[in-house]
Amino acid sequence: MTNVPEVFWTKYDSYIFDADGVLWRGKNPIPGSSTLVNALIDAGKQVIILTNNSTKPLSSVLSKLKKLEYTSVSEKNVVTAGIVTADYLAKKKSNLPVYLVGSEGLKSTLEEYGVKSFGVGPDPITQYTDETILSNIDFKTPVSAVVTSFDSHVSYAKIMRAANYLNNPEVDFVVTNEDATFPGDVPGVVIPGSGVVAAAVKTASSRVPKVMGKPSEYMINYIIETYKINPAKTVMIGDRLDTDIQFGNSHGLDTILTLTGVHTQTEVDKAIADNRLDLVPKAVISSIFALMK
Amino acid sequence: MTNVPEVFWTKYDSYIFDADGVLWRGKNPIPGSSTLVNALIDAGKQVIILTNNSTKPLSSVLSKLKKLEYTSVSEKNVVTAGIVTADYLAKKKSNLPVYLVGSEGLKSTLEEYGVKSFGVGPDPITQYTDETILSNIDFKTPVSAVVTSFDSHVSYAKIMRAANYLNNPEVDFVVTNEDATFPGDVPGVVIPGSGVVAAAVKTASSRVPKVMGKPSEYMINYIIETYKINPAKTVMIGDRLDTDIQFGNSHGLDTILTLTGVHTQTEVDKAIADNRLDLVPKAVISSIFALMK
Numbered sequence: 001m002t003n004v005p006e007v008f009w010t011k012y013d014s015y016i017f018d019a020d021g022v023l024w025r026g027k028n029p030i031p032g033s034s035t036l037v038n039a040l041i042d043a044g045k046q047v048i049i050l051t052n053n054s055t056k057p058l059s060s061v062l063s064k065l066k067k068l069e070y071t072s073v074s075e076k077n078v079v080t081a082g083i084v085t086a087d088y089l090a091k092k093k094s095n096l097p098v099y100l101v102g103s104e105g106l107k108s109t110l111e112e113y114g115v116k117s118f119g120v121g122p123d124p125i126t127q128y129t130d131e132t133i134l135s136n137i138d139f140k141t142p143v144s145a146v147v148t149s150f151d152s153h154v155s156y157a158k159i160m161r162a163a164n165y166l167n168n169p170e171v172d173f174v175v176t177n178e179d180a181t182f183p184g185d186v187p188g189v190v191i192p193g194s195g196v197v198a199a200a201v202k203t204a205s206s207r208v209p210k211v212m213g214k215p216s217e218y219m220i221n222y223i224i225e226t227y228k229i230n231p232a233k234t235v236m237i238g239d240r241l242d243t244d245i246q247f248g249n250s251h252g253l254d255t256i257l258t259l260t261g262v263h264t265q266t267e268v269d270k271a272i273a274d275n276r277l278d279l280v281p282k283a284v285i286s287s288i289f290a291l292m293k
Numbered sequence: 294m295t296n297v298p299e300v301f302w303t304k305y306d307s308y309i310f311d312a313d314g315v316l317w318r319g320k321n322p323i324p325g326s327s328t329l330v331n332a333l334i335d336a337g338k339q340v341i342i343l344t345n346n347s348t349k350p351l352s353s354v355l356s357k358l359k360k361l362e363y364t365s366v367s368e369k370n371v372v373t374a375g376i377v378t379a380d381y382l383a384k385k386k387s388n389l390p391v392y393l394v395g396s397e398g399l400k401s402t403l404e405e406y407g408v409k410s411f412g413v414g415p416d417p418i419t420q421y422t423d424e425t426i427l428s429n430i431d432f433k434t435p436v437s438a439v440v441t442s443f444d445s446h447v448s449y450a451k452i453m454r455a456a457n458y459l460n461n462p463e464v465d466f467v468v469t470n471e472d473a474t475f476p477g478d479v480p481g482v483v484i485p486g487s488g489v490v491a492a493a494v495k496t497a498s499s500r501v502p503k504v505m506g507k508p509s510e511y512m513i514n515y516i517i518e519t520y521k522i523n524p525a526k527t528v529m530i531g532d533r534l535d536t537d538i539q540f541g542n543s544h545g546l547d548t549i550l551t552l553t554g555v556h557t558q559t560e561v562d563k564a565i566a567d568n569r570l571d572l573v574p575k576a577v578i579s580s581i582f583a584l585m586k
Contacts, residue, residue, distance in 0.1 A: 124417050124446075153417075154452075154493075156445045156485065163474075163483040180496045181456075190456040192449065192497035200447075203473045203492040204485040 021239030021261020026185030052177035054082030081213030086113035094144035102149035163204035177213030215247035314532030314554020319478030345470035347375030374506030379406035387437035395442035456497035470506030508540035
């Protein structure tokens with residue numbers, strides 16, 4: 001891949017960046033990322049920071065961006081799978097709450113869109129006994145949807161509740177994203193992601209969920225509607241083939257893989273060998289630093 | 294299907310019964326089941342009660358059988374996925390323990406085969422904070438295998454431990470069975486099974502497990518080796534197409550579906566329509582009572 005920087009600055013109107021593994025890794029910024037993002041915004045380009053991570057409300061994401069010196073970034077530059085989920089649920093205009101297997105942050109995001117939820121926090125099986133579990137776990141409360149996401153308090157009781165709510169085909173099944181793991185601060189340590197909770201509830205319920213995050217069409221539709229992007233003049237920069245790159249490729253965007261996150265050149269070579277062209281990026285860079293002028 | 298009882302009594306040497314949904318449903322016996330099983334044993338037939346449920350040690354299963362008046366049944370008539378798992382692990386002759394995401398009962402079964410394990414019981418995330426989770430969740434203890442099964446205490450911490458142990462390709466991944474749900478006492482209530490824990494750990498680890506229970510070959514190999522059955526003179530009676538019937542069909546046994554458990558005639562019709570002949574039983578009966586002389 002030659003002359004990425006030239007092409008990168010002239011070819012596109014809109015720039016979509018994944019966050020974790022691209023702009024930062026856990027708590028550590030990727031060198032050059034804030035300078036690049038600020039420069040694009042200051043040059044009048046449309047910049048969207050697009051993350052499947054929905055554990056934090058928008059205010060927290062913005063605080064982190066400010067702390068990491070993304071000085072030109074504002075609220076309108078950030079889209080999370082949580083926002084797409086909240087927007088989807090708000091448009092259903094149900095008076096019933098959703099049962100949420102997720103984080104406090106996602107609950108806050110839903111609230112900002114007027115969507116009530118319950119279920120956040122510990123619900124350990126230890127408060128039930130063998131004899132009372134069936135009668136004492138509450139799944140009689142009417143709900144409009146079951147929403148699953150990252151939940152560090154996921155438990156048997158929560159999975160059972162979710163499966164029993166979903167036993168009613170009128171209850172919608174929505175998952176923020178199906179990422180199996182998070183890229184973490186500590187190399188070699190596996191951090192289970194939202195996909196783990198989704199897999200558990202899918203198995204228990206035999207239901208197929210609507211996935212809001214990358215690579216699904218819910219997210220691109222939200223972006224096209226909200227930002228009026230022209231896919232032919234848009235580039236997606238990400239660190240995962242199965243979310244970021246597939247998302248870009250399947251919606252007509254250019255795609256760049258940066259090797260500071262989950263996937264490596266080995267996975268790119270494998271995707272080419274397997275003829276999975278939907279997973280093959282247009283370009284591969286070692287780090288976002290390679291995109292600086 | 295005509296004359297099942299005639300054929301049933303004369304054609305076979307060996308009779309394999311699934312337990313939950315066939316002989317009983319939760320705590321309630323299926324009428325006629327103990328009389329039938331006792332009569333077969335008393336007539337000199339080989340009878341195997343074969344269950345994927347591995348939450349109870351053999352002694353508990355035998356107590357339940359005695360209580361439900363299976364007077365002719367002894368230890369040699371019962372095989373659980375837990376026993377097949379314990380036998381498999383014991384033959385590896387490792388000095389390292391296994392990390393068990395499962396029940397006290399399975400831990401006891403493993404111990405009877407000389408296999409040490411740890412991990413049973415609550416391991417809630419509430420004892421960790423955001424800051425300490427990576428350093429305080431222990432996955433440095435050397436283990437020979439991760440074993441998953443039914444675990445009412447399944448938690449984020451347990452899934453994370455399992456995924457990190459499995460990050461070492463030399464650590465074996467063994468699951469007792471992948472049944473998504475249990476047939477319960479209360480109609481309409483979904484009770485998540487071992488398959489839910491397996492799905493979560495598979496997703497977090499990206500590893501493919503060895504499945505010990507029905508319909509896998511580990512279970513039939515254990516039975517052929519232990520009981521010297523002749524598949525051509527053996528019948529499998531079960532309530533699930535994807536475990537019992539597939540297990541029987543794929544290993545050359547005759548198969549009978551009884552409609553007192555999970556699957557119904559609708560699922561049989563669907564399997565026929567989908568040309569999934571591996572899931573289609575040779576015969577369908579309303580209840581085990583139909584097999585009485």
